[in-house]
Amino acid sequence: MLFKILTKDGFEQLVxxxxxxxxxxxxxRVATGANGKPIHQYxxxxxxxxxxxxxxxxxxxxxTYFLPYxxxxxxxxxxxxxxxxxxxxxxxxxxxxxxxxxxINGLLKLDKVFGRDAFPSPYYLSRRRNTLVVGIDHMPCxxxxxxxxxxxxxxxxxxxxxxxxxxxYFVSIGSDRGFDLVGKVENREVSEDDTHAYLAVRRRISxxxxxxxxxxxxxxxxxxxxxxxxxxxxxxxxxxxGSCAMACPTCYCYGVNEEVSMDFTxxxxxxxxxxxxxxxxxxxAGDHNFRPSRESRLKYRYYHQHRGFAEAYxxxxxxxxxxxxxxxxxxxxxxxxxxxxxxxxxx
Amino acid sequence: xxxxxIEPIRPRVGVFSFTCCxxxxxxxxxxxxxxxxxxxxxxVVNFREISTEKGADYEIALVEGSISRDDEVERLRQIRDQAxxxxxxxxxxxxxxxxxxxxxxxxxxxNRIVYGDQSRETAxxxxxxxxxxxDLSIPGCPISKVELERIxxxxxxxxxxxxxxxxxxxxxxxxxxxxxxDKGQLCLGPLTRAGCDAPCPAGGLGCWGCRGPAADPNHAxxxxxxxxxxxxxxxxxxxLSFFGGFPTEGSEEKP
Ligand code: SF4
Ligand code: SF4
Ligand code: SF4
Ligand code: SF4
Ligand code: SF4
Numbered sequence: 027m028l029f030k031i032l033t034k035d036g037f038e039q040l041v042x043x044x045x046x047x048x049x050x051x052x053x054x055r056v057a058t059g060a061n062g063k064p065i066h067q068y069x070x071x072x073x074x075x076x077x078x079x080x081x082x083x084x085x086x087x088x089x090t091y092f093l094p095y096x097x098x099x100x101x102x103x104x105x106x107x108x109x110x111x112x113x114x115x116x117x118x119x120x121x122x123x124x125x126x127x128x129x130i131n132g133l134l135k136l137d138k139v140f141g142r143d144a145f146p147s148p149y150y151l152s153r154r155r156n157t158l159v160v161g162i163d164h165m166p167c168x169x170x171x172x173x174x175x176x177x178x179x180x181x182x183x184x185x186x187x188x189x190x191x192x193x194x195y196f197v198s199i200g201s202d203r204g205f206d207l208v209g210k211v212e213n214r215e216v217s218e219d220d221t222h223a224y225l226a227v228r229r230r231i232s233x234x235x236x237x238x239x240x241x242x243x244x245x246x247x248x249x250x251x252x253x254x255x256x257x258x259x260x261x262x263x264x265x266x267x268g269s270c271a272m273a274c275p276t277c278y279c280y281g282v283n284e285e286v287s288m289d290f291t292x293x294x295x296x297x298x299x300x301x302x303x304x305x306x307x308x309x310x311a312g313d314h315n316f317r318p319s320r321e322s323r324l325k326y327r328y329y330h331q332h333r334g335f336a337e338a339y340x341x342x343x344x345x346x347x348x349x350x351x352x353x354x355x356x357x358x359x360x361x362x363x364x365x366x367x368x369x370x371x372x373x
Numbered sequence: 374x375x376x377x378x379i380e381p382i383r384p385r386v387g388v389f390s391f392t393c394c395x396x397x398x399x400x401x402x403x404x405x406x407x408x409x410x411x412x413x414x415x416x417v418v419n420f421r422e423i424s425t426e427k428g429a430d431y432e433i434a435l436v437e438g439s440i441s442r443d444d445e446v447e448r449l450r451q452i453r454d455q456a457x458x459x460x461x462x463x464x465x466x467x468x469x470x471x472x473x474x475x476x477x478x479x480x481x482x483x484n485r486i487v488y489g490d491q492s493r494e495t496a497x498x499x500x501x502x503x504x505x506x507x508d509l510s511i512p513g514c515p516i517s518k519v520e521l522e523r524i525x526x527x528x529x530x531x532x533x534x535x536x537x538x539x540x541x542x543x544x545x546x547x548x549x550x551x552x553x554x555d556k557g558q559l560c561l562g563p564l565t566r567a568g569c570d571a572p573c574p575a576g577g578l579g580c581w582g583c584r585g586p587a588a589d590p591n592h593a594x595x596x597x598x599x600x601x602x603x604x605x606x607x608x609x610x611x612x613l614s615f616f617g618g619f620p621t622e623g624s625e626e627k628p
Binding site for chain 1: 374375377378407410411412413414522523526529530537539540542543546547549551552554555556557562563564579587588589591593594595597598
């Protein structure tokens with residue numbers, strides 16, 4: 027990895043440069059919550075000033091720019107004897123600025139699911155490759171436990187990653203196009219002082235985590251606690267609303283529907299993100315539902331995050347952002363649910 | 374136009390209004406960009422909002438509105454006898470709708486407030502299914518034209534139709550609406566059946582539950598979460614009873 031120093035003005039010029047020819051998406055303040063805290067979303071901006079790089083977290087994950095909630099997979103045009111199919115997955119190049127380490131780690135996990143294996147998704151890859159990712163370091167967000175799942179640092183999966191050293195940014199360069207961009211504005215080499223300052227910031231961040239989740243041996247614990255009363259206790263609270271999965275940067279389950287135009291000449295395959303917490307998620311022909319209870323649905327969301335994915339990819343799917351915990355109106359959150367499982371194990 | 378080799382069925386449809394604002398039937402004539410093909414996919418034989426034709430040979434009866442008078446009961450029974458399929462169209466027909474709010478007063482009191490000394494015949498509000506058997510219920514105040522088009526396509530191609538079982542929150546999140554609860558306001562989204570695309574939270578009103586309950590609504594947790602956020606029982610009961618779709622305290626029957 028290469029490192030450079032950019033002044034704050036230099037970074038602003040860099041973003042302005044991207045804005046001249048491409049769309050830029052970043053954290054924008056959209057509302058103030060009842061608790062007095064600002065609410066942020068990743069949205070397109072028209073100037074650098076609209077970005078609020080000091081944000082704590084966003085309501086919605088950045089995944090929607092790579093895996094939209096709804097997308098058209100293909101369109102069929104029919105006439106009496108024949109039909110044609112149209113598939114479009116190309117997007118205009120764009121940049122997303124200000125992602126935190128957990129969210130970039132989330133993209134790395136989605137890369138494993140949609141970018142590799144036998145059937146990579148062209149829809150996902152087109153968005154991923156055409157999106158320049160600029161990350162930024164920050165103090166832990168409230169309830170965030172990314173450190174417990176090793177997602178508070180990130181070493182690849184981005185083009186540039188910034189660490190704020192007060193009057194300047196320490197920039198980690200993760201790609202050729204990132205390197206080119208830095209070269210277009212005033213920059214300098216990293217000095218020994220810069221390195222010390224960078225390491226001090228990194229330490230301050232690491233020491234500031236207040237929320238910890240015990241993840242050692244969690245896949246095995248989950249196997250042992252399959253019938254634990256913990257699932258019923260938390261499951262009884264679940265509203266089966268799917269908000270946790272919508273807010274999660276790594277939840278990717280989906281359904282595909284066929285939509286037909288009113289004159290029956292055009293058919294579209296539309297993909298829509300779903301959630302394993304929804305009643306209809308495991309509904310199959312004949313009105314059978316193999317996850318009929320709230321408890322079983324909630325449990326399987328945790329199993330996918332911390333057991334199923336871990337078996338397939340040697341790491342949890344969860345990046346510890348706690349968006350699911352914050353968004354859940356019933357107060358169901360991974361730190362408490364997992365702590366309860368550990369308790370149960372001891373009891 | 375054949376679709377995937379299937380010749381669409383063009384069912385003969387009659388449209389009938391009872392006690393309501395006729396907003397749902399107006400939806401049938403909305404969405405101009407697809408109105409032509411929509412009216413080609415069905416054969417309208419009785420629909421006074423768009424045609425003077427008064428045919429009696431309909432197979433599908435779309436019935437909007439709730440039932441609040443004896444002559445309405447009689448008319449509804451005749452429609453039921455004629456129709457192969459009777460569809461309750463809109464929240465008034467499915468649950469009684471806002472009209473049910475009348476029933477907090479006695480018929481005499483309601484009459485006095487609305488008509489003064491010109492009293493009219495009025496009985497307690499009933500949903501269509503409380504009077505005759507209903508084959509399909511399409512909730513919504515008003516109904517969603519997009520959803521209705523999809524239902525019509527399913528009928529035309531003879532495919533089974535399935536409403537979403539999940540609650541409004543899914544569609545609300547998918548349009549990036551800031552949650553009403555985060556703004557300190559009440560919302561029935563977690564209890565209410567989706568399918569409307571959550572326009573009301575997006576418009577800043579919160580969901581009022583016009584589509585009635587989602588599958589297996591978690592009332593116990595909903596009561597707890599609204600109480601934790603400082604909403605009173607009365608506020609929540611008020612909202613739940615607004616469209617008549619939810620069981621409320623003191624109501625004997627579950628809709
Ligand atoms: S865990 Fe919370 S957010 Fe997720 S479905 Fe259940 S109630 Fe909704
Ligand atoms: S499961 Fe929750 S904490 Fe983990 S990545 Fe998803 S939203 Fe974040
Ligand atoms: S359901 Fe609503 S829109 Fe439809 S008729 Fe009743 S009041 Fe009017
Ligand atoms: S605003 Fe209402 S419908 Fe939307 S997520 Fe919040 S509770 Fe659910
Ligand atoms: S958001 Fe609620 S009140 Fe509004 S249309 Fe949908 S179900 Fe009806």
